[in-house]
Amino acid sequence: MYIPLVILAVVFFLIAVRQVGRFSLKIWQIMLGGAAAVLVTGQISPYDAALAINIDVMLFLFGMFVVGEALVASGYLAEIGRRFFSRAKNPGQVVLFILFGMGIGSAVLMNDTLAVIGTPLVLALAADRKISRKLLLLALAVAITTGSVMSPIGNPQNLLVAVNAGMVSPFVTFALYLAVPTLLGLAAAYAILRWFYREEFAVREYAILPATPGDERLTLLVKISLAIILLLAAANVIASLAFSSMLVTLPLIAIGAALPIILFSEKRFTILKTIDWCTLVFFAAMFVLMASVWQTGFFQSIVDGAMLSSVPLLLGTSVIVSQFISNVPFVALFQPLVVQAGAGTAQLMALAAGSTIAGNLTILGAASNVIIVQNAEKQGATLTFFEFMRVGLPLTVVQVVIFAGWLAVAG
Numbered sequence: 001m002y003i004p005l006v007i008l009a010v011v012f013f014l015i016a017v018r019q020v021g022r023f024s025l026k027i028w029q030i031m032l033g034g035a036a037a038v039l040v041t042g043q044i045s046p047y048d049a050a051l052a053i054n055i056d057v058m059l060f061l062f063g064m065f066v067v068g069e070a071l072v073a074s075g076y077l078a079e080i081g082r083r084f085f086s087r088a089k090n091p092g093q094v095v096l097f098i099l100f101g102m103g104i105g106s107a108v109l110m111n112d113t114l115a116v117i118g119t120p121l122v123l124a125l126a127a128d129r130k131i132s133r134k135l136l137l138l139a140l141a142v143a144i145t146t147g148s149v150m151s152p153i154g155n156p157q158n159l160l161v162a163v164n165a166g167m168v169s170p171f172v173t174f175a176l177y178l179a180v181p182t183l184l185g186l187a188a189a190y191a192i193l194r195w196f197y198r199e200e201f202a203v204r205e206y207a208i209l210p211a212t213p214g215d216e217r218l219t220l221l222v223k224i225s226l227a228i229i230l231l232l233a234a235a236n237v238i239a240s241l242a243f244s245s246m247l248v249t250l251p252l253i254a255i256g257a258a259l260p261i262i263l264f265s266e267k268r269f270t271i272l273k274t275i276d277w278c279t280l281v282f283f284a285a286m287f288v289l290m291a292s293v294w295q296t297g298f299f300q301s302i303v304d305g306a307m308l309s310s311v312p313l314l315l316g317t318s319v320i321v322s323q324f325i326s327n328v329p330f331v332a333l334f335q336p337l338v339v340q341a342g343a344g345t346a347q348l349m350a351l352a353a354g355s356t357i358a359g360n361l362t363i364l365g366a367a368s369n370v371i372i373v374q375n376a377e378k379q380g381a382t383l384t385f386f387e388f389m390r391v392g393l394p395l396t397v398v399q400v401v402i403f404a405g406w407l408a409v410a411g
Contacts, residue, residue: 002296002298003038003041003043004038004043004044004289004292004293004295004296005293005296005298007034007037007038007041007043007289007292008034008289008293008324010034011030011031011033011034011289012364014030014033015027015030015031015363015364015385016384016385016386017385026278026374026377027282027363027370027373027374028278028279028281028282028285028370028374031281031282031285031286031289032281032282032285034285034289035049035284035285035286035288035289036285038288038289038292039288043292043295044288044291044292044295048291048295049288049291049292051291052287052288052290052291053283053284053287053288054156054283054287054328055251056249056250056251057156057283057328058280058283058284059251059254059255060110060112060156060250060251060253060254061112061254061279061280061283062254062255062258062275062280063251063253063254063255063256063257063258064110064112064113064116064254064257064258065116065275065276065279065280066257066258066261066262066271066272066275067113067116067117067222067225067226067229067254067257067258067261068113068116068117068275069116069271069274069275069276070218070221070222070225070261070265070267070271071117071222072117072120073215073218073267073270073271073274074214074215074218074219074221074222075214075215075219076214076218076219076222076223077117077120077121078121078124078214079214080121081121081124081125084097084101085097085125090201091129091131091200091201091202092194092201094125094129094131094136095135095136095139095190095193095194095201096190098118098122098125098136098139098140098143099139099142099143099186099189099190100143100147100186101143102114102118102140102143102144102147103143103144103146103147103148103182103186104147105144105147106143106144106145106147106148106154106155107147107148107150107151107153107154108151108153108154108230108233109229109233110148110153110154110155110156110250111144111145111147111148111154111155111359111366111368112155112156112367112368112371114140114143114144114368115140115141115144115368115369115371115372115375116276116371116375118140118144118372119137119140119371119372119375119376119379120375120379122136122137122139122140123136123137123376123379123381126381131200132197132200133376133381134197134381134383134387135193135197135200137372137373137376137381137383138193138383138387138388138391139189139193140372141359141360141366141368141369141372141383141388142189142193142360142391142392142395143186143189144368145356145357145359145360145365145366145368145369146182146185146186146189146356146357146360146399147182147186148356149178149181149182149185149352149353149356149357149403150174150175150178150179150182151171151174151175152170152171152173152174153233153236153250154356155327155356155366155368156250156328157327157328157330157331157332157352157355157356158174158352158356159250160328160331160332160335161331161335161348161351161352162174165335165339165348171237173345173349174349174352176410177345177346177349177406177407177410178349178352178353178403180406181353181399181402181403181405181406181407184402184406185357185398185399185402185403188395188398188399188402189360189395192391192394192395192398193391196390196391215267217265217266218261218265218267221260221261221264221265222261224260225257225258225260225261226257228253228256228257228260229253229254229257232247232248232252232253232256233253235247235248236248236253276371276374276375276378278374279367279370279371279374279375282367282370282374283367286326286367287329290325290326290329291329293324293325294325294329294333299321299324299325300337308337308338308341308343308347309341309342309343309347311346311347311350311404311407311408312400312404312408314338314347314350314351314354315350315353315354315400315403315404315407316354316400317354318330318334318350318351318353318354318355318358319354319355319357319358319361319365319396319400320358321334322354322355322358322359322365323358323361323362323364323365326364326367327355327356327358327359327365327366328367330355331351331352331355334351335348335351338351346407346408346410349407349410350403350404350407353403353407354400354403357396357399357400357403358396360392360395360396360399361389361392361393361396362385362388362389362392363383363385363388363389365392369388
């Protein structure tokens with residue numbers, strides 16, 4: 001009955017060590033192996049496995065991967081980075097710009113999108129400014145995880161909370177309950193990163209980065225794609241305020257943004273070939289493995305009414321359990337339990353916040369972390385499980401305290 005839990009433990013161990021004998025394993029390979037193991041051992045049927053794969057998430061990621069790859073290939077991302085970071089004159093300012101720029105951006109464009117387009121940007125910054133790649137990758141990861149908390153479209157689990165709870169005005173509700181602690185959480189991230197990487201914060205001045213030539217035609221298509229994302233996101237905000245509903249679903253936004261590139265770019269096949277297919281495989285495999293784990297009933301059995309009604313306990317439970325079944329499946333499966341327990345808005349916001357900042361604890365706590373690590377490894381950089389958790393553990397504890405304190409007052 002608990003074979004999926006054993007397989008999950010093995011997956012966690014292999015992701016932590018990333019090595020079997022002489023073989024170095026990628027995260028997507030390990031997760032795919034876990035999914036194959038539960039299928040081969042009959043712990044989940046092929047039919048249930050197929051149903052477990054969230055098509056909306058897969059389509060959204062595919063569309064955003066296309067836009068992200070085109071951003072890099074066109075040279076437009078390098079230009080945006082040059083302009084945005086031209087005011088950052090020392091390492092501390094670079095980290096601050098990443099934390100608050102990417103963090104606030106993730107509330108609009110979703111954290112997984114910022115993970116795709118942000119990874120090559122921060123790696124280029126690390127090379128140009130002679131700053132530790134690990135520091136900037138960590139700054140990016142915690143920025144987009146933390147920043148996405150304050151918006152119903154910041155990440156998939158927030159969207160589930162907003163839609164399934166029937167909120168009248170989800171953008172206003174999330175902002176009122178979560179904007180202030182999110183900004184405080186980003187400030188805490190800066191302090192903790194500065195402590196662990198204090199040797200990197202030595203004061204040194206930087207010159208403005210030189211402009212680099214790009215592909216004008218592809219840049220135009222990318223600008224159209226970004227305009228589509230922003231316009232449709234704005235339409236969703238207006239529709240949410242006026243009609244209490246989303247006008248356009250997230251998958252349609254992503255596919256709509258990718259269409260100009262797929263239809264009109266001469267580099268369409270090169271872009272489609274080079275998008276992050278490995279991360280898409282990781283997601284599909286993760287959904288299958290987590291569905292099998294959930295079917296054991298183990299995690300449901302350890303949850304009681306007190307955990308579902310107390311904001312601090314719900315925050316802590318969300319952070320911990322999200323490490324094992326991932327935050328999107330966790331919210332999808334736990335939200336009905338929270339609602340049945342008579343939860344109010346504060347409890348629902350605790351569920352959203354806890355399941356999101358779970359991504360700051362370990363690499364597996366958020367899919368955006370996996371996207372960052374896998375894209376970084378394509379460029380010869382990486383973060384290990386323990387390098388991430390060394391910073392993530394104290395940061396997560398501090399952020400849980402911040403969110404619990406604020407929600408106790410706001411609720």
